[in-house]
Amino acid sequence: MYIKQLSVFLENQEGRLEQVLDVLRENEVSIISLSLADTSEYGLLRMITSDPQAGQAALKEHGFAAMLSDVLAVKLSHQIGSLQEILRHVCQAGLNVEYMYALSNKKEEEASIICKISNGEEAAALLKSKDVELYSQEDILRMFC
Numbered sequence: 001m002y003i004k005q006l007s008v009f010l011e012n013q014e015g016r017l018e019q020v021l022d023v024l025r026e027n028e029v030s031i032i033s034l035s036l037a038d039t040s041e042y043g044l045l046r047m048i049t050s051d052p053q054a055g056q057a058a059l060k061e062h063g064f065a066a067m068l069s070d071v072l073a074v075k076l077s078h079q080i081g082s083l084q085e086i087l088r089h090v091c092q093a094g095l096n097v098e099y100m101y102a103l104s105n106k107k108e109e110e111a112s113i114i115c116k117i118s119n120g121e122e123a124a125a126l127l128k129s130k131d132v133e134l135y136s137q138e139d140i141l142r143m144f145c
Contacts, residue, residue: 001124001134002070004052005114009065010043020045020064027058032144033114035101048073048103048114050145070120073103073135074127076111083113089130095123104144 010016017036024031030050037044049055052068059066076082090097100115112135117123124134135143 001072001128001136002120003048003073003114003135003137003140005069005071005116006047006049006052006055006059007067007069008045008047008059010045012038012040012042017043017045019062020059023058023062023064024049024055027054029055029058030145032140033101033103035099035114046099046101046114048140050141069116071114071116072120072124072127073140074113074115075133075135076113078111082111086127086130086132089126089132090117090123093122093126095119095126 008020010020021031028051031047032050033048035046037046047055048071056066056068074086076086087097096118098116098118100113103112103114127134
């Protein structure tokens with residue numbers, strides 16, 4: 001069960017992030033969660049949005065390199081070790097976590113992460129078999145927008 005992540009490659013220049021945010025705002029695309037990583041020359045902005053396809057189209061129309069990726073949205077409990085327990089299952093299956101970042105929740109008693117795992121389908125099936133809850137795109141919209 002995947003959700004769509006919108007990724008944008010940005011030149012590491014003043015104002016480029018603001019331009020991306022302006023395009024999304026003008027097209028009424030809400031940002032639910034994001035991660036920004038940079039190097040000396042460029043940045044990679046990864047976002048979960050209210051409408052990833054519309055966001056991608058609007059950004060491309062404005063000259064940004066934007067792409068959609070499949071990622072997993074994983075529900076965590078607010079208990080010590082809950083993330084480690086999930087990652088142990090992933091590692092024992094020989095899967096690699098390529099990256100992850102937090103997904104904020106409206107409910108204080110819940111936590112979630114966005115993660116890209118080397119074999120997403122296998123990871124999703126594995127996590128479901130361990131009773132780990134994955135969010136769908138519809139769940140994300142219902143809970144966060």
